[in-house]
Amino acid sequence: MSKKPTAGPALHKVIMVGSGGVGKSALTLQFMYDEFVEDYEPTKADSYRKKVRACTLTPKTLGSATQCCTPSLQVVLDGEEVQIDILDTAGQEDYAAIRDNYFRSGEGFLCVFSITDDESFQATQEFREQILRVKNDESIPFLLVGNKCDLNDKRKVPLSECQLRAQQWSVPYVETSAKTRENVDKVFFDLMREIRSRKTEDSKATSGRAKDRCKKRRLKCTLL
Amino acid sequence: MDFDSPEEKEFPGLYASEAADAKSKKSKEESDFSEGDHEKHSKKDLIGRRKDKKEKGKDRGYAALEGESSPEEELDTKSPSKSKKSKTFKFTSSKSKEKREKSRDKEKEVKAAEDEPSLKVKDKEKDKDKDKERQHDEKEHKKKDKERKEKDKKDKSDKKEKKDKKSKQTQQEDAAGVEEVLALGYPIFGVSVSLATERSRCHDGVDLPLVVRDCIDYLQQKQSLKCEQIYKVEPIKTRLLHYKRLYNNREHDATVDELNIPTACSLLKLFFRELPEPVLTTDLVARFEEVASHPKVTEQQAELQQLLEQLPKCNRTLLAWMMLHFDAVIQQERYNKLNAQSLAMLLSPTLQMSHRLMVALLCHCTNLFPDVKLIKYVPPLTSSSPGLPDKPEDIQIELRKQDSLLSQIHSEMNAGFITKKREEQLWEVQRIITQLKRKLRSCEKKQEKSIDELDSSTSAQTPGQPTAQPAPQPVAAPIDSVSEDTTDSKSAPTHLTPADEQPEEPSVSASPTATPIEYTVDKQTGYLLLPKTSAQREELLRLQIEYDELMNWQNELKTRILAERNEIFRLKQLCEQEMLKPSAGLAPNQEQLPNEGDYERVIEHYTRENALLEHKKQMLGMELKEERRACIALQVELRMQQF
Numbered sequence: 001m002s003k004k005p006t007a008g009p010a011l012h013k014v015i016m017v018g019s020g021g022v023g024k025s026a027l028t029l030q031f032m033y034d035e036f037v038e039d040y041e042p043t044k045a046d047s048y049r050k051k052v053r054a055c056t057l058t059p060k061t062l063g064s065a066t067q068c069c070t071p072s073l074q075v076v077l078d079g080e081e082v083q084i085d086i087l088d089t090a091g092q093e094d095y096a097a098i099r100d101n102y103f104r105s106g107e108g109f110l111c112v113f114s115i116t117d118d119e120s121f122q123a124t125q126e127f128r129e130q131i132l133r134v135k136n137d138e139s140i141p142f143l144l145v146g147n148k149c150d151l152n153d154k155r156k157v158p159l160s161e162c163q164l165r166a167q168q169w170s171v172p173y174v175e176t177s178a179k180t181r182e183n184v185d186k187v188f189f190d191l192m193r194e195i196r197s198r199k200t201e202d203s204k205a206t207s208g209r210a211k212d213r214c215k216k217r218r219l220k221c222t223l224l
Numbered sequence: 225m226d227f228d229s230p231e232e233k234e235f236p237g238l239y240a241s242e243a244a245d246a247k248s249k250k251s252k253e254e255s256d257f258s259e260g261d262h263e264k265h266s267k268k269d270l271i272g273r274r275k276d277k278k279e280k281g282k283d284r285g286y287a288a289l290e291g292e293s294s295p296e297e298e299l300d301t302k303s304p305s306k307s308k309k310s311k312t313f314k315f316t317s318s319k320s321k322e323k324r325e326k327s328r329d330k331e332k333e334v335k336a337a338e339d340e341p342s343l344k345v346k347d348k349e350k351d352k353d354k355d356k357e358r359q360h361d362e363k364e365h366k367k368k369d370k371e372r373k374e375k376d377k378k379d380k381s382d383k384k385e386k387k388d389k390k391s392k393q394t395q396q397e398d399a400a401g402v403e404e405v406l407a408l409g410y411p412i413f414g415v416s417v418s419l420a421t422e423r424s425r426c427h428d429g430v431d432l433p434l435v436v437r438d439c440i441d442y443l444q445q446k447q448s449l450k451c452e453q454i455y456k457v458e459p460i461k462t463r464l465l466h467y468k469r470l471y472n473n474r475e476h477d478a479t480v481d482e483l484n485i486p487t488a489c490s491l492l493k494l495f496f497r498e499l500p501e502p503v504l505t506t507d508l509v510a511r512f513e514e515v516a517s518h519p520k521v522t523e524q525q526a527e528l529q530q531l532l533e534q535l536p537k538c539n540r541t542l543l544a545w546m547m548l549h550f551d552a553v554i555q556q557e558r559y560n561k562l563n564a565q566s567l568a569m570l571l572s573p574t575l576q577m578s579h580r581l582m583v584a585l586l587c588h589c590t591n592l593f594p595d596v597k598l599i600k601y602v603p604p605l606t607s608s609s610p611g612l613p614d615k616p617e618d619i620q621i622e623l624r625k626q627d628s629l630l631s632q633i634h635s636e637m638n639a640g641f642i643t644k645k646r647e648e649q650l651w652e653v654q655r656i657i658t659q660l661k662r663k664l665r666s667c668e669k670k671q672e673k674s675i676d677e678l679d680s681s682t683s684a685q686t687p688g689q690p691t692a693q694p695a696p697q698p699v700a701a702p703i704d705s706v707s708e709d710t711t712d713s714k715s716a717p718t719h720l721t722p723a724d725e726q727p728e729e730p731s732v733s734a735s736p737t738a739t740p741i742e743y744t745v746d747k748q749t750g751y752l753l754l755p756k757t758s759a760q761r762e763e764l765l766r767l768q769i770e771y772d773e774l775m776n777w778q779n780e781l782k783t784r785i786l787a788e789r790n791e792i793f794r795l796k797q798l799c800e801q802e803m804l805k806p807s808a809g810l811a812p813n814q815e816q817l818p819n820e821g822d823y824e825r826v827i828e829h830y831t832r833e834n835a836l837l838e839h840k841k842q843m844l845g846m847e848l849k850e851e852r853r854a855c856i857a858l859q860v861e862l863r864m865q866q867f
Binding site for chain 2: 041046097
């Protein structure tokens with residue numbers, strides 16, 4: 001199970017999931033290229049790679065959102081240079097067959113819904129289950145993301161409900177706006193940080209401990 | 225789930241591979257024998273096996289220390305898909321454990337190759353067959369040992385040779401064991417032609433297994449065809465098997481592992497020898513033979529043609545490529561000393577047909593396969609490729625290739641062929657596709673922009689521009705731009721501005737003066753006509769006609785743009801008028817206000833629909849343009865006939 005940290009900048013694999021039209025591509029493009037695309041074009045699957053370079057983002061400064069990361073070409077995660085692979089998936093069920101292949105190789109997930117669309121929020125449950133089924137690991141790095149927070153006046157999903165669900169899953173909840181770039185960097189960086197700490201944890205763990213944890217994980221899943 | 229279909233697909237191959245393995249072994253033994261060092265071989269193998277055991281023990285020790293998963297763990301943890309359909313597979317792995325305990329020196333490979341079939345077929349008769357199985361295993365084992373030895377050797381030599389390669393391989397080494405297990409369940413060699421083709425596609429639409437394509441490509445080079453070694457010299461066995469393994473594991477990288485002539489020839493032969501049935505198929509091969517013994521040559525061809533139609537498509541393609549390639553070989557008889565007779569002597573046993581039949585196929589091949597051309601394969605780009613193509617058409621071609629590659633990876637992964645490397649590749653291909661799409665889109669945007677610019681420039685120019693009468697002299701100048709710029713004929717007028725014409729003109733007049741050729745001007749059309757003897761007459765004429773047609777199209781488009789603009793103006797005015805009388809419009813609207821939720825949904829629905837329609841419209845626009853271009857090409861041909 002354990003992955004050895006490879007030489008060179010670490011590579012973290014992030015997967016965007018969520019219903020169609022919630023803004024997965026918009027978030028990705030905003031993070032990648034600082035552009036906001038108005039028109040809707042369904043995604044089948046897209047993948048991006050970005051080098052991230054340090055401007056030492058501590059969680060605190062991140063909390064105050066947008067401008068803390070200058071739109072540099074590379075992303076620096078707490079002083080360390082890392083690479084990020086982002087896979088933007090299709091929201092539509094039609095592409096579910098190929099989704100598993102991607103989920104399997106994903107190291108962290110951003111589960112996106114639109115705060116203006118209750119159905120997309122309900123759908124997150126489904127996505128979460130799917131991911132857990134494929135990854136077989138309840139503590140997989142995972143963020144629940146409520147997008148379109150610039151449209152707060154049209155909010156359909158109350159904040160409390162979102163937070164409750166995140167609590168149940170014991171994952172962080174963040175609201176973003178791909179349009180205004182609010183918290184866009186934050187979600188990606190937070191997730192990368194989780195992935196990284198997870199990886200170091202895994203590589204530090206002695207084989208015995210790793211095995212133990214594997215067993216634990218499997219046990220949990222059988223319960224599921 | 226969707227696992228049924230791939231599995232069904234997989235199984236025939238697996239059986240087939242077994243059968244073929246047996247066959248190939250037989251033939252290999254024969255060849256070993258003929259070399260006269262059969263005994264030596266087996267001794268070596270024995271030693272090798274012992275060594276192997278030790279090595280393996282070591283490996284396992286490492287694995288446990290590092291927490292790296294040992295093979296059986298890997299089976300459980302690494303393939304969630306399998307755990308999904310768990311029953312059969314859990315069973316498999318547990319059974320394989322049992323097996324290992326019984327005969328510890330059994331190789332991983334053997335397990336992989338056998339697990340699935342053995343589950344279903346051998347389960348009941350397991351006890352009876354145990355002995356046989358063991359024998360079988362041993363044979364497999366020997367083979368495997370050889371392969372492993374070579375690999376080790378190869379690794380060593382590589383380390384000396386290339387650093388980057390070394391690091392690559394050492395990286396792979398940990399995973400290699402596991403990957404082999406997985407990959408060998410889906411081999412290229414020893415399965416039916418259709419399966420081999422499906423498993424290692426050429427992504428440019430030619431249905432050939434990649435290994436065959438690569439070998440033919442390599443041998444079709446001029447210097448290879450002329451080389452006297454071709455189809456005569458045997459390669460170093462280890463090298464041959466090394467390549468077989470590379471292709472079986474889809475690890476072949478043309479830039480790193482370059483073939484040589486003996487290896488390419490023998491790899492081809494090996495592929496054919498290991499086919500579970502002859503390329504002419506068991507059903508039809510007898511009839512082919514019948515036809516080959518037909519006395520009348522003319523009828524023979526027709527009958528062969530008829531039989532070829534009945535072959536599965538990929539068999540036909542494979543045969544066609546081989547025959548055309550052989551034809552190319554015997555064309556160079558002067559250099560390589562091979563004619564149809566001698567080549568057939570060498571290769572007809574491998575292709576599982578009689579000498580006579582092969583000669584017959586060879587002598588008719590250009591007529592039998594008029595539609596097939598041997599084209600060198602350009603594989604899809606990888607991240608290490610220098611850069612993406614720039615022209616929209618090239619991008620489209622590349623996109624098609626990448627899409628084909630992607631769907632192959634997906635189908636293989638869905639069928640359970642999952643390795644780390646595959647996953648890496650999946651992301652990489654996906655990334656390249658995304659980049660290509662973005663590039664294509666930006667190209668389209670640029671085009672749109674240039675149309676906009678054209679609009680403004682034409683509206684400014686229209687009064688003074690002499691678009692209708694392309695005078696004889698300036699003709700040549702725009703031709704340059706048109707032929708260069710086939711992507712967008714609409715930008716042609718920018719080159720046409722008077723400023724552009726002037727510098728070009730001297731060169732045009734210079735060329736006729738430098739070579740004092742007489743030319744006439746066709747009075748009706750104003751075309752420059754060179755004398756019939758001139759070689760460039762055709763070309764010049766064609767370009768002039770093409771230019772005319774493109775100009776016509778441009779004018780047509782311009783008038784339409786103008787019309788559209790007028791329409792916009794008219795609608796704007798109408799709009800303003802409507803705005804001026806608001807009271808009438810508002811009243812009914814207020815009645816609808818109460819159900820705002822529905823309203824929003826409707827709006828959303830329509831925005832989506834519109835986006836889709838917009839997309840469709842763009843696609844149609846592109847199609848229209850293509851069609852129009854084809855029309856123009858035809859028009860040009862038509863008009864050429866008049867001269």
